[in-house]
Amino acid sequence: MPPFAWPLVVxxxxxxNCRLSLVETAGARPVHLARIPTGSQATPEAALEAVLTTLAQRPRSAVLAVAGPLEGRAARLTNANWTFDGPALGRALGLEQGLLVNDFEAQAASLAVIGEGDVTTLVAGEPETGGTRLVLGPGTGFGAAALVTRAGRSVLVPTEAGHIGVGPEDPTEEKIWPALAAGLPRVTVESLLSGDGLVRFHRAVADGSGLREPDVSAADVTTLALDGDPAALMAVICFWRLLARVAGDLALVFKATGGVYLSGGIVPRLLPLAAKSALGSVFAGKPPMEELAARFALHVVTAPDAAERGMAAIAAAPQRFGLDDPARLWFG
Incomplete structure (x- = not known):
């Protein structure tokens, strides 16, 4: 496979939102270019061109991380209207080469290159060198992917874990669950562990307390909780505890002895309230597998450019991640 042509846009x-960065050469740190609203243009080609046309030197290749399922060289966003055809996008933008990845494939790849200063540890566990690592987290939706390493080669395993079902497990959840589930055809991880889910938690807590819930966004709930508002604070605590429970369950699915990493746009902003949520007992409370679950570590990725660094690492050595795949790579 020919090496990626540089410079590269990720x-x-x-x-x-759509975050764009430029990577000058293999091994270089991505340089942020722009953050634009997803859907600000009719097509991703038009949105990318609006940024690339401002550059003194156009990129020659691209790695694009898409929050949705992939089929070879094509993808679509789950929570927005954009669709992606890699070869057609490459021709439209004059790119020589490119690759589409799931957004959490990029997050999983970043685990190979981020350092201790890029994460905050919530549960120390007993991580195993070379063990499977799992990254997951809420944003507009919910994503998860694993980084599996064997014999020096890593494989990225994207999932659609956000769409699995979930139900209540403790008295607090049982009390508010009817309000959480109201209007949903099916209660999934993504319907509760996402920006909309945080608002849903706030509404359910307010209803259960006999309060009149104001018209708020997820960002508003976060701000109110940090300011000590009782309903917002309880909503965030419930959100954190469900996130820890789901993280522990998915850690069992993948036997993530290398650690579990929470990523995405929401979790770092909620980090100051994590200590109020008794996460360790929920994360590791997995009878009859408590002994295994006690070995899992839980971290928060605080680096805002982790996904871009993951894509840069993929472009520098796609074979390192099992992505030297002619069924997925495309050429201009």
Missing amino acids: ADIGGT
């Missing part, structure tokens, strides 16, 4: 494209 884009982390979620349901709400």
Whole structure:
């Protein structure tokens, strides 16, 4: 496979925002270019061109991380209207080469290159060198992917874990669950562990307390909780505890002895309230597998450019991650 042509544009494209960065050469740190609203243009080609046309030197290749399922060289966003055809996008933008990845494939790849200063540890566990690592987290939706390493080669395993079902497990959840589930055809991880889910938690807590819930966004709930508002604070605590429970369950699925990493746009902003949520007992409370679950570590990725660094690492050595795959790479 020919090496990627540099410079390279990387884009982390979620349901709400699209972050673009430029990588000059293999091994270089991505340089932020722009953050634009997803859907600000009719097509991703138009949105990317609006940024690339401002550069003195156009990129020759691209790695694009898309928050949705992939089919070879094509992808679509789950929570927005953009669709992606890699070869057609490359021709439209004059790119020589490119690759589409799931957004959490990029997050999983970043685990190979981020350092201790890029994470905050919530549960120390007993991590195993070379063990499977799992990254997951809420944003506009909910994503998860694993980084599996065997014999010096890593494989990225994207999932659609946000769409699995979830139910109540403790008395607090049982009390508010009817309000959480109201209007949903099916209660999934993503319907509760996302920006909309945080608002849903706030509404359920307010209803259960006999309060009149104001018209708020997820950002508003976070701000109110940090200011000590009782309903918002309880909503965030419930959100944190469900996130820890789901993280522990998915750690069992993947036997993530290398550690579990929480990522995405929401979790770092809620980090100051994590200590109020008794996460360790929920994360590791997995009878009859408590002994295994006690070994899992839980971290928060605080580096805002982790996904872009993951894409840069993929472009520098796609074979390192099992992505030297002619069924997925595309050429201009």
